[in-house]
Amino acid sequence: MRYVDEYRDGAAAQRLADRIRAITTRRWNVMEICGGQTHTIVKSGIDSLLPSEITLIHGPGCPVCVTPLEMIDKALAIASRPDVIFTSFGDMLRVPGSSKDLLSVKAQGGDVRMVYSPLDAVKIAQRNPERKVVFFAVGFETTAPANAMSVWQAKKLGLKNFSILCSHVLVPPAIEALLSSPSTMVQAFLAAGHVCTVMGYEEYIPISAKYKVPIVVTGFEPIDILQGVYLAVKQLEEKRYEVENQYSRSVRREGNRAAQQLIHQVFEITDRKWRGIGEIPMSGYRLRQEFSDFDAELLFEVANIQAEESPLCIAGTVLQGLKKPHECPVFGKECNPEHPLGAPMVSSEGACAAYFHYAPIRTRQEA
Amino acid sequence: MCLAIPGKVLNIDYTAQPVMGTVSFGGIEKSICLEWLPDVKVGDYVLVHVGFAISKVDEKEALETLKLFDEIDEAYEELQSNEVVRKDDQKRQRPSV
Numbered sequence: 267m268r269y270v271d272e273y274r275d276g277a278a279a280q281r282l283a284d285r286i287r288a289i290t291t292r293r294w295n296v297m298e299i300c301g302g303q304t305h306t307i308v309k310s311g312i313d314s315l316l317p318s319e320i321t322l323i324h325g326p327g328c329p330v331c332v333t334p335l336e337m338i339d340k341a342l343a344i345a346s347r348p349d350v351i352f353t354s355f356g357d358m359l360r361v362p363g364s365s366k367d368l369l370s371v372k373a374q375g376g377d378v379r380m381v382y383s384p385l386d387a388v389k390i391a392q393r394n395p396e397r398k399v400v401f402f403a404v405g406f407e408t409t410a411p412a413n414a415m416s417v418w419q420a421k422k423l424g425l426k427n428f429s430i431l432c433s434h435v436l437v438p439p440a441i442e443a444l445l446s447s448p449s450t451m452v453q454a455f456l457a458a459g460h461v462c463t464v465m466g467y468e469e470y471i472p473i474s475a476k477y478k479v480p481i482v483v484t485g486f487e488p489i490d491i492l493q494g495v496y497l498a499v500k501q502l503e504e505k506r507y508e509v510e511n512q513y514s515r516s517v518r519r520e521g522n523r524a525a526q527q528l529i530h531q532v533f534e535i536t537d538r539k540w541r542g543i544g545e546i547p548m549s550g551y552r553l554r555q556e557f558s559d560f561d562a563e564l565l566f567e568v569a570n571i572q573a574e575e576s577p578l579c580i581a582g583t584v585l586q587g588l589k590k591p592h593e594c595p596v597f598g599k600e601c602n603p604e605h606p607l608g609a610p611m612v613s614s615e616g617a618c619a620a621y622f623h624y625a626p627i628r629t630r631q632e633a
Numbered sequence: 634m635c636l637a638i639p640g641k642v643l644n645i646d647y648t649a650q651p652v653m654g655t656v657s658f659g660g661i662e663k664s665i666c667l668e669w670l671p672d673v674k675v676g677d678y679v680l681v682h683v684g685f686a687i688s689k690v691d692e693k694e695a696l697e698t699l700k701l702f703d704e705i706d707e708a709y710e711e712l713q714s715n716e717v718v719r720k721d722d723q724k725r726q727r728p729s730v
């Protein structure tokens with residue numbers, strides 16, 4: 267057993283889809299939170315396997331997509347400095363800021379480097395003591411302990427030339443913000459399995475009870491997602507609303523305590539602006555006071571940069587599940603992966619890019 | 634962004650700070666931080682995100698998940714109880730561990 271192939275079996279997927287159809291008696295809207303799940307759903311055509319009564323709404327679960335424009339502009343300003351080595355996960359490099367992206371800064375001579383792990387950025391700082399190394403720390407709770415570890419290590423090693431540009435976001439406050447919006451259409455959630463691997467799922471229990479919504483912690487393979495949908499629909503049909511854990515091979519109720527401990531040592535909770543959604547109270551992490559020497563926003567004095575979104579982009583409504591990507595008037599026209607107008611078209615996990623790459627025929631038919 | 638993939642732990646270096654180990658992803662080996670899995674052993678499968686193991690894959694639960702799927706099948710078969718279902722068809726083929 268390698269914990270991958272077993273969850274990709276096409277015949278099993280079809281059987282699960284049949285089972286979902288057998289228990290579905292009316293229309294239901296289920297939101298998957300995570301961009302990784304959106305990617306699987308669109309790529310493997312899960313949404314077309316499901317009965318037509320069930321609509322999967324693609325939620326705001328791609329940290330690349332929700333990183334505010336001004337944060338990208340701050341990254342660009344820092345990366346353009348000659349004394350800086352700017353490091354980032356690959357998927358942030360092509361996200362357009364107000365005028366350009368990190369790759370074009372690199373083309374113009376900036377030292378921008380892609381790293382696989384935040385610890386690689388710390389190593390670069392160790393090897394280049396005369397340069398200032400900045401890591402673009404974006405992500406959900408899944409990535410937070412790794413990013414916290416980079417700062418923890420840098421402090422332990424006494425590095426004076428390492429800092430992070432921190433734009434961390436948290437999932438439960440975003441779910442609450444979506445549920446408390448009067449226009450919400452979401453009736454059940456598939457919670458993001460890897461976020462819950464780190465954080466556990468106790469935080470979701472009061473949300474499920476307060477808003478009377480089923481929340482199913484769900485994995486990322488096609489079979490996982492179909493099982494998650496099955497459990498969510500079963501709850502809806504039986505008028506139950508609980509937190510269930512489909513992804514129990516990885517997610518424990520309490521999560522990974524050691525990783526959480528490091529997060530809380532390095533970060534504290536703060537209000538955070540989400541691209542396309544706006545400010546959500548207590549929905550992000552920032553560095554604690556003790557680690558302010560590692561805060562690139564303070565070190566490079568970029569805190570005041572402001573930015574405007576493209577007026578054509580309706581990413582806000584897409585990220586809230588009110589519209590599908592192909593319902594955007596400029597989808598696939600003015601806005602495409604070569605010339606993205608908004609972040610959901612940039613990241614391969616963004617709902618717009620997923621539709622562009624994997625569902626061109628279907629979306630053209632529907633459009 | 635939250636991509637995490639399962640891999641098999643080949644060795645563990647407890648002297649490293651943080652604790653590191655070699656993890657194989659279908660033959661591709663990488664150095665991975667194992668600091669947050671205090672009871673991890675060589676041979677375990679771990680879920681890895683940006684160079685960090687964030688959980689041990691629980692074999693029993695993994696099988697349960699596939700079993701849950703059988704139960705869904707059975708529930709469906711009950712629904713369709715007027716149909717004759719051959720016992721053999723109900724059994725899912727499971728790859729060996």
Ligand code: SF4
Pocket residue numbers: 578579580581584591594595596597598601602606607608609610611618
């Ligand atoms: S298609 Fe482009 S412009 Fe339209 S919502 Fe998506 S990212 Fe924005």
